[in-house]
Amino acid sequence: MKKYQYVVSQIQKRIENGLYPPQSLLPKQEELASEFSVSKMTIKRALDVLTHDGQIFKKSGLGTIVLGGTDLLESRDAPANAFDGLTMQQGSAHVTSKIIRFTSTSNVPEIVYQRLSLATTTPLYDIIRLRLLDGQPFILEHTYMPVEMMPSLSESVVKGSIYRYLHEDLKIDFGGARRRIQAAEAMDLDVKYLGAKINTPILEIEQVVWTSLGKNIEYSKSRNLYDTRAYNIIEINDG
Amino acid sequence: MKKYQYVVSQIQKRIENGLYPPQSLLPKQEELASEFSVSKMTIKRALDVLTHDGQIFKKSGLGTIVLGGTDLLESRDAPANAFDGLTMQQGSAHVTSKIIRFTSTSNVPEIVYQRLSLATTTPLYDIIRLRLLDGQPFILEHTYMPVEMMPSLSESVVKGSIYRYLHEDLKIDFGGARRRIQAAEAMDLDVKYLGAKINTPILEIEQVVWTSLGKNIEYSKSRNLYDTRAYNIIEINDG
DNA sequence: TAGTGGTCTAGACCACAAT
DNA sequence: TTGTGGTCTAGACCACTAG
Numbered sequence: 001m002k003k004y005q006y007v008v009s010q011i012q013k014r015i016e017n018g019l020y021p022p023q024s025l026l027p028k029q030e031e032l033a034s035e036f037s038v039s040k041m042t043i044k045r046a047l048d049v050l051t052h053d054g055q056i057f058k059k060s061g062l063g064t065i066v067l068g069g070t071d072l073l074e075s076r077d078a079p080a081n082a083f084d085g086l087t088m089q090q091g092s093a094h095v096t097s098k099i100i101r102f103t104s105t106s107n108v109p110e111i112v113y114q115r116l117s118l119a120t121t122t123p124l125y126d127i128i129r130l131r132l133l134d135g136q137p138f139i140l141e142h143t144y145m146p147v148e149m150m151p152s153l154s155e156s157v158v159k160g161s162i163y164r165y166l167h168e169d170l171k172i173d174f175g176g177a178r179r180r181i182q183a184a185e186a187m188d189l190d191v192k193y194l195g196a197k198i199n200t201p202i203l204e205i206e207q208v209v210w211t212s213l214g215k216n217i218e219y220s221k222s223r224n225l226y227d228t229r230a231y232n233i234i235e236i237n238d239g
Numbered sequence: 240m241k242k243y244q245y246v247v248s249q250i251q252k253r254i255e256n257g258l259y260p261p262q263s264l265l266p267k268q269e270e271l272a273s274e275f276s277v278s279k280m281t282i283k284r285a286l287d288v289l290t291h292d293g294q295i296f297k298k299s300g301l302g303t304i305v306l307g308g309t310d311l312l313e314s315r316d317a318p319a320n321a322f323d324g325l326t327m328q329q330g331s332a333h334v335t336s337k338i339i340r341f342t343s344t345s346n347v348p349e350i351v352y353q354r355l356s357l358a359t360t361t362p363l364y365d366i367i368r369l370r371l372l373d374g375q376p377f378i379l380e381h382t383y384m385p386v387e388m389m390p391s392l393s394e395s396v397v398k399g400s401i402y403r404y405l406h407e408d409l410k411i412d413f414g415g416a417r418r419r420i421q422a423a424e425a426m427d428l429d430v431k432y433l434g435a436k437i438n439t440p441i442l443e444i445e446q447v448v449w450t451s452l453g454k455n456i457e458y459s460k461s462r463n464l465y466d467t468r469a470y471n472i473i474e475i476n477d478g
Numbered sequence: 479t480a481g482t483g484g485t486c487t488a489g490a491c492c493a494c495a496a497t
Numbered sequence: 498t499t500g501t502g503g504t505c506t507a508g509a510c511c512a513c514t515a516g
Contacts, residue, residue, distance in 0.1 A: 002503090004505090022356065028481080028482065028483080029483065030482090038505075039507065039508095040483095040507085041506070042506080044483080045504090045505095047483095054415060057415065057451065057452075058482095058484090059452065059514080060482070060483045060484060060513050061482050061512070061513035061514035062452075062483080062513080063481090063482060063483080063514095065452060065453035067415075067449060068449075117261065175475075176473065176474055176475040178473050178474075179471065179473075180470070180471050181442075181469060181470040181472070182466075182468075183422040183423075183440040183465035201424055201441065201465070203421055203422035210296070210306060213301075214295075214305070226421060226440070230419050230421035231419070231420040231421070231470075232417070232418065233418045233419075233420070234415065234416070234418075235416050236414075236415045237412070237415055237451065241484090242486070243486090268502065278486060279489090279502095280485095283502080286502095297501095297502065300493075300496075300501050301494085301495055301496080301500095302500095302502080
Protein backbone atom coordinates (compact mmCIF):
# COMPACT_ATOMS: atom_id res chain seq x y z
CA MET A 1 0.00 0.00 0.00
CA LYS A 2 1.22 3.46 -0.88
CA LYS A 3 2.20 5.71 2.00
CA TYR A 4 -0.36 8.39 1.23
CA GLN A 5 -3.10 5.75 1.11
CA TYR A 6 -2.06 4.50 4.52
CA VAL A 7 -2.20 8.03 5.90
CA VAL A 8 -5.66 8.49 4.36
CA SER A 9 -6.93 5.32 6.03
CA GLN A 10 -5.53 6.28 9.43
CA ILE A 11 -6.95 9.80 9.41
CA GLN A 12 -10.27 8.46 8.16
CA LYS A 13 -10.32 6.08 11.11
CA ARG A 14 -9.69 8.92 13.53
CA ILE A 15 -12.51 10.95 12.06
CA GLU A 16 -14.89 8.00 12.36
CA ASN A 17 -13.77 7.34 15.94
CA GLY A 18 -14.48 10.91 16.91
CA LEU A 19 -10.83 11.64 17.66
CA TYR A 20 -11.09 14.41 15.06
CA PRO A 21 -14.71 15.54 15.53
CA PRO A 22 -16.72 17.62 13.00
CA GLN A 23 -15.77 21.31 12.82
CA SER A 24 -12.46 20.69 14.60
CA LEU A 25 -9.02 21.43 13.19
CA LEU A 26 -6.66 18.61 12.27
CA PRO A 27 -3.07 18.76 13.53
CA LYS A 28 -0.99 20.82 11.16
CA GLN A 29 0.60 19.10 8.19
CA GLU A 30 4.08 19.37 9.69
CA GLU A 31 2.98 17.51 12.84
CA LEU A 32 1.20 14.81 10.86
CA ALA A 33 4.28 14.44 8.69
CA SER A 34 6.53 13.82 11.66
CA GLU A 35 4.00 11.52 13.33
CA PHE A 36 3.69 9.31 10.25
CA SER A 37 7.35 9.75 9.32
CA VAL A 38 6.58 10.98 5.85
CA SER A 39 7.23 14.23 4.06
CA LYS A 40 4.84 17.16 4.16
CA MET A 41 4.05 16.61 0.45
CA THR A 42 2.81 13.12 1.20
CA ILE A 43 0.56 14.41 3.99
CA LYS A 44 -0.77 17.06 1.66
CA ARG A 45 -1.53 14.42 -0.93
CA ALA A 46 -3.41 12.33 1.64
CA LEU A 47 -5.41 15.35 2.76
CA ASP A 48 -6.21 16.10 -0.90
CA VAL A 49 -7.81 12.67 -1.18
CA LEU A 50 -9.91 13.26 1.92
CA THR A 51 -10.83 16.72 0.62
CA HIS A 52 -12.15 15.38 -2.67
CA ASP A 53 -14.03 12.73 -0.75
CA GLY A 54 -15.85 15.49 1.11
CA GLN A 55 -14.53 14.57 4.54
CA ILE A 56 -12.33 17.55 5.33
CA PHE A 57 -11.70 21.05 4.05
CA LYS A 58 -8.38 22.86 3.90
CA LYS A 59 -8.05 26.59 4.18
CA SER A 60 -4.68 28.16 3.53
CA GLY A 61 -3.55 30.25 6.46
CA LEU A 62 -6.02 28.64 8.81
CA GLY A 63 -5.85 24.88 8.92
CA THR A 64 -7.74 21.75 7.98
CA ILE A 65 -11.34 21.43 9.11
CA VAL A 66 -13.32 18.21 9.59
CA LEU A 67 -16.70 18.36 7.88
CA GLY A 68 -19.92 17.22 9.55
CA GLY A 69 -22.35 14.57 8.39
CA THR A 70 -23.48 15.94 5.07
CA ASP A 71 -24.37 12.59 3.58
CA LEU A 72 -27.29 12.35 1.20
CA LEU A 73 -26.72 8.78 0.07
CA GLU A 74 -29.52 6.25 0.26
CA SER A 75 -29.50 2.55 -0.54
CA ARG A 76 -29.45 1.63 -4.22
CA ASP A 77 -28.21 5.09 -5.11
CA ALA A 78 -25.34 5.27 -7.50
CA PRO A 79 -22.21 6.32 -5.62
CA ALA A 80 -20.21 9.34 -6.69
CA ASN A 81 -17.77 6.90 -8.16
CA ALA A 82 -20.07 4.76 -10.26
CA PHE A 83 -17.42 3.19 -12.40
CA ASP A 84 -17.52 -0.48 -11.76
CA GLY A 85 -20.76 -1.12 -13.56
CA LEU A 86 -23.94 -2.16 -11.88
CA THR A 87 -22.83 -5.72 -11.14
CA MET A 88 -19.89 -4.52 -9.07
CA GLN A 89 -21.85 -1.81 -7.28
CA GLN A 90 -24.64 -4.03 -6.06
CA GLY A 91 -22.85 -7.38 -5.89
CA SER A 92 -23.27 -9.94 -8.60
CA ALA A 93 -25.48 -12.14 -6.43
CA HIS A 94 -28.27 -9.61 -6.72
CA VAL A 95 -27.97 -8.48 -10.31
CA THR A 96 -29.34 -10.45 -13.24
CA SER A 97 -29.96 -9.39 -16.83
CA LYS A 98 -32.56 -10.06 -19.46
CA ILE A 99 -31.40 -9.55 -23.04
CA ILE A 100 -33.89 -7.64 -25.11
CA ARG A 101 -31.69 -6.94 -28.11
CA PHE A 102 -28.22 -8.13 -29.01
CA THR A 103 -27.08 -7.52 -32.58
CA SER A 104 -24.20 -5.94 -34.42
CA THR A 105 -24.94 -3.30 -37.02
CA SER A 106 -23.78 -0.03 -38.46
CA ASN A 107 -27.32 1.18 -38.90
CA VAL A 108 -27.57 3.34 -35.79
CA PRO A 109 -28.44 7.02 -35.23
CA GLU A 110 -25.65 9.32 -36.36
CA ILE A 111 -25.46 10.89 -32.93
CA VAL A 112 -24.03 7.61 -31.63
CA TYR A 113 -21.10 7.79 -34.03
CA GLN A 114 -20.57 11.43 -33.19
CA ARG A 115 -20.43 10.72 -29.50
CA LEU A 116 -18.02 7.84 -30.02
CA SER A 117 -15.92 9.82 -32.53
CA LEU A 118 -16.12 6.90 -34.97
CA ALA A 119 -16.78 6.67 -38.71
CA THR A 120 -20.43 6.05 -39.56
CA THR A 121 -19.58 2.69 -41.10
CA THR A 122 -17.99 1.18 -37.98
CA PRO A 123 -19.84 -1.97 -36.86
CA LEU A 124 -21.28 -1.60 -33.37
CA TYR A 125 -22.93 -3.96 -30.98
CA ASP A 126 -26.44 -2.73 -30.30
CA ILE A 127 -27.47 -4.10 -26.93
CA ILE A 128 -30.58 -3.56 -24.87
CA ARG A 129 -30.61 -5.17 -21.45
CA LEU A 130 -33.03 -5.09 -18.59
CA ARG A 131 -31.05 -5.24 -15.35
CA LEU A 132 -32.89 -6.75 -12.43
CA LEU A 133 -31.99 -6.29 -8.77
CA ASP A 134 -33.11 -9.25 -6.67
CA GLY A 135 -35.44 -10.19 -9.50
CA GLN A 136 -37.11 -6.77 -9.72
CA PRO A 137 -36.79 -4.64 -12.88
CA PHE A 138 -34.33 -1.88 -12.06
CA ILE A 139 -32.53 -0.36 -15.02
CA LEU A 140 -33.07 -0.49 -18.76
CA GLU A 141 -29.76 -0.08 -20.59
CA HIS A 142 -29.26 0.67 -24.27
CA THR A 143 -25.58 0.25 -25.11
CA TYR A 144 -23.47 0.66 -28.25
CA MET A 145 -19.93 -0.73 -28.32
CA PRO A 146 -17.45 -1.13 -31.22
CA VAL A 147 -17.39 -4.74 -32.44
CA GLU A 148 -13.71 -4.42 -33.29
CA MET A 149 -12.71 -4.02 -29.66
CA MET A 150 -14.44 -7.23 -28.56
CA PRO A 151 -15.11 -9.35 -31.66
CA SER A 152 -16.22 -12.42 -29.78
CA LEU A 153 -18.68 -10.91 -27.32
CA SER A 154 -21.16 -13.68 -26.55
CA GLU A 155 -24.73 -13.79 -25.34
CA SER A 156 -23.67 -15.42 -22.09
CA VAL A 157 -21.30 -12.54 -21.34
CA VAL A 158 -23.99 -9.98 -22.12
CA LYS A 159 -26.34 -11.83 -19.81
CA GLY A 160 -23.79 -11.38 -17.04
CA SER A 161 -21.22 -8.60 -16.61
CA ILE A 162 -19.65 -7.07 -19.72
CA TYR A 163 -17.38 -5.07 -17.45
CA ARG A 164 -15.98 -8.23 -15.87
CA TYR A 165 -15.45 -9.87 -19.26
CA LEU A 166 -13.54 -6.87 -20.59
CA HIS A 167 -11.41 -6.59 -17.47
CA GLU A 168 -10.64 -10.23 -16.80
CA ASP A 169 -10.60 -11.79 -20.25
CA LEU A 170 -9.64 -8.99 -22.62
CA LYS A 171 -7.54 -7.03 -20.12
CA ILE A 172 -9.35 -3.86 -21.12
CA ASP A 173 -9.68 -1.36 -18.29
CA PHE A 174 -11.98 1.62 -18.05
CA GLY A 175 -10.27 4.98 -18.13
CA GLY A 176 -13.07 7.43 -17.62
CA ALA A 177 -16.51 8.58 -18.64
CA ARG A 178 -18.58 11.63 -19.35
CA ARG A 179 -22.11 11.44 -18.11
CA ARG A 180 -25.21 13.51 -18.71
CA ILE A 181 -28.08 13.08 -16.29
CA GLN A 182 -31.60 14.16 -17.02
CA ALA A 183 -35.23 13.37 -16.39
CA ALA A 184 -37.29 11.96 -19.23
CA GLU A 185 -40.76 10.79 -20.16
CA ALA A 186 -41.47 7.08 -20.21
CA MET A 187 -41.17 5.33 -23.57
CA ASP A 188 -42.72 2.09 -24.79
CA LEU A 189 -39.80 -0.01 -23.57
CA ASP A 190 -39.99 1.54 -20.11
CA VAL A 191 -43.63 0.59 -19.89
CA LYS A 192 -43.00 -2.89 -21.20
CA TYR A 193 -39.95 -3.78 -19.12
CA LEU A 194 -39.47 -1.37 -16.22
CA GLY A 195 -43.10 -1.41 -15.20
CA ALA A 196 -43.55 2.30 -15.90
CA LYS A 197 -46.97 3.77 -16.45
CA ILE A 198 -47.36 6.05 -19.43
CA ASN A 199 -46.58 9.10 -17.29
CA THR A 200 -44.01 7.79 -14.83
CA PRO A 201 -40.92 10.04 -14.70
CA ILE A 202 -37.69 8.35 -15.76
CA LEU A 203 -34.11 9.16 -14.74
CA GLU A 204 -31.81 8.81 -17.71
CA ILE A 205 -28.01 8.65 -17.64
CA GLU A 206 -26.30 9.09 -20.99
CA GLN A 207 -22.61 8.29 -21.06
CA VAL A 208 -19.51 7.95 -23.19
CA VAL A 209 -16.89 5.64 -21.70
CA TRP A 210 -13.27 5.39 -22.76
CA THR A 211 -10.63 2.80 -21.95
CA SER A 212 -7.38 3.28 -20.11
CA LEU A 213 -5.78 3.61 -23.54
CA GLY A 214 -8.05 6.52 -24.42
CA LYS A 215 -10.25 4.76 -26.96
CA ASN A 216 -13.99 5.28 -26.79
CA ILE A 217 -15.59 1.96 -25.99
CA GLU A 218 -19.19 2.67 -25.06
CA TYR A 219 -22.07 5.00 -25.66
CA SER A 220 -25.12 4.19 -23.60
CA LYS A 221 -28.32 5.39 -22.05
CA SER A 222 -29.52 3.89 -18.77
CA ARG A 223 -33.04 4.48 -17.59
CA ASN A 224 -34.72 3.79 -14.28
CA LEU A 225 -38.01 4.66 -12.61
CA TYR A 226 -37.80 7.97 -10.76
CA ASP A 227 -38.17 6.47 -7.30
CA THR A 228 -35.68 3.60 -7.57
CA ARG A 229 -32.33 5.25 -7.98
CA ALA A 230 -30.54 8.58 -7.66
CA TYR A 231 -27.09 9.84 -8.56
CA ASN A 232 -24.73 11.27 -5.97
CA ILE A 233 -21.92 13.73 -6.46
CA ILE A 234 -19.46 15.63 -4.33
CA GLU A 235 -18.13 18.91 -5.56
CA ILE A 236 -15.19 20.81 -4.08
CA ASN A 237 -14.38 24.46 -4.56
CA ASP A 238 -10.67 24.48 -5.36
CA GLY A 239 -10.44 27.92 -6.59
CA MET B 240 -0.55 32.75 -12.33
CA LYS B 241 0.85 29.53 -10.90
CA LYS B 242 3.29 27.63 -13.05
CA TYR B 243 1.19 24.49 -13.29
CA GLN B 244 -1.79 26.58 -14.40
CA TYR B 245 0.29 28.15 -17.14
CA VAL B 246 1.40 24.72 -18.31
CA VAL B 247 -2.24 23.56 -18.30
CA SER B 248 -3.28 26.49 -20.47
CA GLN B 249 -0.48 25.93 -22.96
CA ILE B 250 -1.07 22.21 -23.38
CA GLN B 251 -4.80 22.85 -23.65
CA LYS B 252 -4.10 25.30 -26.46
CA ARG B 253 -1.99 22.73 -28.28
CA ILE B 254 -4.75 20.15 -28.02
CA GLU B 255 -7.30 22.62 -29.39
CA ASN B 256 -4.97 23.62 -32.22
CA GLY B 257 -4.53 20.00 -33.24
CA LEU B 258 -0.83 20.00 -32.40
CA TYR B 259 -1.58 17.14 -30.04
CA PRO B 260 -4.43 15.39 -31.89
CA PRO B 261 -6.87 12.88 -30.33
CA GLN B 262 -5.41 9.44 -29.63
CA SER B 263 -1.83 10.73 -29.92
CA LEU B 264 0.80 10.59 -27.21
CA LEU B 265 2.00 13.75 -25.51
CA PRO B 266 5.75 14.32 -25.18
CA LYS B 267 7.02 12.60 -22.08
CA GLN B 268 6.90 14.47 -18.81
CA GLU B 269 10.66 14.92 -18.74
CA GLU B 270 10.62 16.66 -22.13
CA LEU B 271 7.73 18.90 -21.18
CA ALA B 272 9.53 19.75 -17.95
CA SER B 273 12.63 20.90 -19.77
CA GLU B 274 10.63 22.74 -22.42
CA PHE B 275 8.69 24.73 -19.81
CA SER B 276 11.66 24.95 -17.47
CA VAL B 277 9.78 23.45 -14.55
CA SER B 278 10.24 20.30 -12.53
CA LYS B 279 8.68 17.01 -13.48
CA MET B 280 6.35 17.22 -10.45
CA THR B 281 4.92 20.46 -11.78
CA ILE B 282 4.29 18.89 -15.19
CA LYS B 283 2.62 15.94 -13.51
CA ARG B 284 0.41 18.29 -11.56
CA ALA B 285 -0.62 20.09 -14.75
CA LEU B 286 -1.39 16.79 -16.47
CA ASP B 287 -3.46 15.76 -13.45
CA VAL B 288 -5.64 18.82 -13.96
CA LEU B 289 -6.15 17.97 -17.63
CA THR B 290 -6.85 14.36 -16.68
CA HIS B 291 -9.61 15.29 -14.27
CA ASP B 292 -11.00 17.61 -16.90
CA GLY B 293 -11.37 14.63 -19.22
CA GLN B 294 -8.95 15.92 -21.85
CA ILE B 295 -6.10 13.44 -21.55
CA PHE B 296 -5.43 10.09 -19.97
CA LYS B 297 -2.17 8.93 -18.42
CA LYS B 298 -1.06 5.33 -18.41
CA SER B 299 1.96 4.40 -16.36
CA GLY B 300 4.59 2.74 -18.50
CA LEU B 301 3.04 3.92 -21.70
CA GLY B 302 2.52 7.62 -21.88
CA THR B 303 -0.13 10.31 -21.91
CA ILE B 304 -2.94 9.98 -24.43
CA VAL B 305 -5.13 12.79 -25.80
CA LEU B 306 -8.82 11.92 -25.62
CA GLY B 307 -11.21 12.51 -28.51
CA GLY B 308 -14.37 14.58 -28.58
CA THR B 309 -16.46 12.88 -25.94
CA ASP B 310 -18.49 15.92 -25.07
CA LEU B 311 -22.12 15.52 -24.09
CA LEU B 312 -22.75 19.09 -22.99
CA GLU B 313 -25.63 21.03 -24.42
CA SER B 314 -26.64 24.64 -23.87
CA ARG B 315 -28.27 25.42 -20.51
CA ASP B 316 -26.88 22.22 -19.03
CA ALA B 317 -25.25 22.48 -15.66
CA PRO B 318 -21.49 22.11 -16.05
CA ALA B 319 -19.55 19.47 -14.16
CA ASN B 320 -18.46 22.29 -11.89
CA ALA B 321 -21.77 23.87 -10.99
CA PHE B 322 -20.57 25.83 -8.04
CA ASP B 323 -21.14 29.41 -8.79
CA GLY B 324 -24.88 29.39 -8.53
CA LEU B 325 -27.22 29.89 -11.40
CA THR B 326 -26.60 33.60 -11.77
CA MET B 327 -22.90 33.07 -12.38
CA GLN B 328 -23.39 30.11 -14.71
CA GLN B 329 -25.79 31.82 -17.04
CA GLY B 330 -24.73 35.42 -16.61
CA SER B 331 -26.71 37.76 -14.42
CA ALA B 332 -28.18 39.59 -17.40
CA HIS B 333 -30.34 36.60 -18.19
CA VAL B 334 -31.34 35.40 -14.73
CA THR B 335 -34.15 36.94 -12.73
CA SER B 336 -35.98 35.66 -9.67
CA LYS B 337 -39.52 35.72 -8.37
CA ILE B 338 -39.85 35.27 -4.62
CA ILE B 339 -42.59 32.85 -3.69
CA ARG B 340 -41.73 32.42 -0.03
CA PHE B 341 -39.24 34.21 2.20
CA THR B 342 -39.56 33.67 5.93
CA SER B 343 -37.47 32.59 8.88
CA THR B 344 -38.70 29.75 11.03
CA SER B 345 -37.64 26.70 12.97
CA ASN B 346 -40.74 24.82 11.94
CA VAL B 347 -39.27 22.79 9.09
CA PRO B 348 -39.13 19.05 8.37
CA GLU B 349 -36.69 17.27 10.65
CA ILE B 350 -34.81 15.91 7.64
CA VAL B 351 -33.62 19.45 6.92
CA TYR B 352 -31.95 19.73 10.33
CA GLN B 353 -30.45 16.28 9.93
CA ARG B 354 -28.94 17.15 6.60
CA LEU B 355 -27.55 20.41 7.95
CA SER B 356 -26.34 18.76 11.17
CA LEU B 357 -28.09 21.47 13.19
CA ALA B 358 -30.25 21.42 16.33
CA THR B 359 -33.98 21.31 15.57
CA THR B 360 -34.49 24.69 17.18
CA THR B 361 -32.07 26.62 14.94
CA PRO B 362 -33.85 29.41 13.05
CA LEU B 363 -33.62 28.93 9.30
CA TYR B 364 -34.56 31.04 6.34
CA ASP B 365 -37.17 29.20 4.32
CA ILE B 366 -36.96 30.49 0.77
CA ILE B 367 -38.77 29.47 -2.38
CA ARG B 368 -37.69 31.18 -5.57
CA LEU B 369 -38.64 30.78 -9.17
CA ARG B 370 -35.58 31.42 -11.29
CA LEU B 371 -36.26 32.68 -14.77
CA LEU B 372 -33.89 32.56 -17.70
CA ASP B 373 -34.59 35.33 -20.22
CA GLY B 374 -38.00 35.68 -18.63
CA GLN B 375 -38.93 32.03 -18.99
CA PRO B 376 -39.56 29.87 -15.89
CA PHE B 377 -36.50 27.67 -15.50
CA ILE B 378 -35.83 26.39 -12.00
CA LEU B 379 -37.89 26.25 -8.83
CA GLU B 380 -35.62 26.40 -5.79
CA HIS B 381 -36.54 25.60 -2.21
CA THR B 382 -33.68 26.65 0.07
CA TYR B 383 -33.04 26.52 3.81
CA MET B 384 -30.17 28.53 5.29
CA PRO B 385 -29.23 29.27 8.92
CA VAL B 386 -30.36 32.78 9.91
CA GLU B 387 -27.39 33.12 12.23
CA MET B 388 -24.92 33.08 9.35
CA MET B 389 -26.62 35.93 7.49
CA PRO B 390 -28.88 37.76 9.96
CA SER B 391 -29.71 40.64 7.67
CA LEU B 392 -30.60 38.81 4.48
CA SER B 393 -32.99 41.09 2.64
CA GLU B 394 -35.68 40.60 0.07
CA SER B 395 -33.70 42.53 -2.53
CA VAL B 396 -30.73 40.18 -2.10
CA VAL B 397 -32.98 37.14 -2.42
CA LYS B 398 -34.44 38.62 -5.56
CA GLY B 399 -30.94 38.74 -7.00
CA SER B 400 -27.97 36.52 -6.22
CA ILE B 401 -27.58 35.20 -2.68
CA TYR B 402 -24.23 33.76 -3.74
CA ARG B 403 -22.92 37.17 -4.72
CA TYR B 404 -24.16 38.74 -1.48
CA LEU B 405 -22.44 36.10 0.64
CA HIS B 406 -19.22 36.36 -1.30
CA GLU B 407 -18.93 40.10 -1.75
CA ASP B 408 -20.60 41.50 1.35
CA LEU B 409 -20.21 38.83 4.01
CA LYS B 410 -16.93 37.40 2.69
CA ILE B 411 -18.35 33.90 2.98
CA ASP B 412 -17.01 31.51 0.37
CA PHE B 413 -18.39 28.18 -0.68
CA GLY B 414 -16.29 25.19 0.21
CA GLY B 415 -18.11 22.27 -1.32
CA ALA B 416 -21.38 20.46 -1.75
CA ARG B 417 -22.93 17.04 -1.84
CA ARG B 418 -25.62 16.61 -4.43
CA ARG B 419 -28.23 13.99 -5.07
CA ILE B 420 -29.88 13.98 -8.49
CA GLN B 421 -33.10 12.21 -9.21
CA ALA B 422 -36.23 12.33 -11.31
CA ALA B 423 -39.53 13.23 -9.65
CA GLU B 424 -43.21 13.68 -10.29
CA ALA B 425 -44.56 17.19 -10.70
CA MET B 426 -46.00 18.81 -7.58
CA ASP B 427 -48.50 21.65 -7.24
CA LEU B 428 -45.79 24.30 -7.21
CA ASP B 429 -44.24 22.89 -10.38
CA VAL B 430 -47.56 23.16 -12.13
CA LYS B 431 -48.19 26.63 -10.79
CA TYR B 432 -44.79 28.18 -11.47
CA LEU B 433 -42.72 26.02 -13.81
CA GLY B 434 -45.52 25.41 -16.25
CA ALA B 435 -45.53 21.67 -15.66
CA LYS B 436 -48.52 19.55 -16.53
CA ILE B 437 -49.67 17.13 -13.87
CA ASN B 438 -47.52 14.37 -15.39
CA THR B 439 -44.46 16.25 -16.60
CA PRO B 440 -41.24 14.61 -15.35
CA ILE B 441 -39.11 16.84 -13.12
CA LEU B 442 -35.34 16.77 -12.53
CA GLU B 443 -34.60 17.40 -8.88
CA ILE B 444 -31.21 18.28 -7.38
CA GLU B 445 -30.98 18.04 -3.62
CA GLN B 446 -27.87 19.50 -2.05
CA VAL B 447 -26.05 20.32 1.14
CA VAL B 448 -23.55 23.14 0.76
CA TRP B 449 -20.78 24.02 3.21
CA THR B 450 -18.59 27.11 3.46
CA SER B 451 -14.84 27.30 3.14
CA LEU B 452 -14.77 27.12 6.93
CA GLY B 453 -16.58 23.80 6.92
CA LYS B 454 -19.94 25.02 8.24
CA ASN B 455 -23.11 23.83 6.57
CA ILE B 456 -24.84 26.82 5.05
CA GLU B 457 -27.54 25.50 2.75
CA TYR B 458 -29.91 22.65 2.21
CA SER B 459 -31.93 22.95 -0.96
CA LYS B 460 -33.92 21.23 -3.64
CA SER B 461 -33.91 22.63 -7.17
CA ARG B 462 -36.45 21.44 -9.67
CA ASN B 463 -36.71 21.94 -13.41
CA LEU B 464 -38.78 20.53 -16.25
CA TYR B 465 -37.21 17.40 -17.71
CA ASP B 466 -36.39 18.95 -21.06
CA THR B 467 -34.85 22.23 -19.93
CA ARG B 468 -31.69 21.19 -18.10
CA ALA B 469 -29.35 18.28 -17.52
CA TYR B 470 -26.40 17.67 -15.23
CA ASN B 471 -22.96 16.79 -16.56
CA ILE B 472 -20.18 14.88 -14.86
CA ILE B 473 -16.76 13.57 -15.71
CA GLU B 474 -15.46 10.56 -13.91
CA ILE B 475 -11.89 9.32 -13.97
CA ASN B 476 -10.68 5.87 -13.03
CA ASP B 477 -7.71 6.53 -10.79
CA GLY B 478 -7.42 3.13 -9.37
C1' DT C 479 3.82 39.23 13.25
C1' DA C 480 3.26 34.38 13.65
C1' DG C 481 1.34 30.38 11.86
C1' DT C 482 -0.96 27.77 8.44
C1' DG C 483 -1.43 25.49 3.89
C1' DG C 484 0.39 25.89 -1.18
C1' DT C 485 3.86 25.72 -4.72
C1' DC C 486 8.00 24.25 -6.56
C1' DT C 487 12.39 21.93 -6.96
C1' DA C 488 16.13 18.22 -8.15
C1' DG C 489 16.73 13.93 -7.74
C1' DA C 490 16.23 8.98 -5.92
C1' DC C 491 13.71 5.10 -6.49
C1' DC C 492 9.46 2.18 -7.79
C1' DA C 493 5.74 0.07 -10.85
C1' DC C 494 4.10 -0.90 -15.09
C1' DA C 495 4.06 -1.63 -20.41
C1' DA C 496 6.09 -2.69 -24.62
C1' DT C 497 9.87 -5.05 -27.06
C1' DT D 498 15.75 -4.33 -21.27
C1' DT D 499 14.21 0.15 -21.95
C1' DG D 500 11.26 3.78 -21.26
C1' DT D 501 7.20 5.63 -19.38
C1' DG D 502 4.52 7.63 -15.47
C1' DG D 503 4.15 7.36 -10.07
C1' DT D 504 5.78 8.02 -5.42
C1' DC D 505 8.43 10.19 -2.12
C1' DT D 506 11.74 13.27 -0.04
C1' DA D 507 13.92 17.54 2.40
C1' DG D 508 13.80 21.89 2.12
C1' DA D 509 13.16 26.72 0.07
C1' DC D 510 9.97 30.03 -0.59
C1' DC D 511 5.12 32.05 -1.34
C1' DA D 512 0.15 33.25 -0.09
C1' DC D 513 -3.23 33.66 2.98
C1' DT D 514 -5.44 34.22 7.85
C1' DA D 515 -5.61 35.75 12.30
C1' DG D 516 -4.57 38.72 16.14
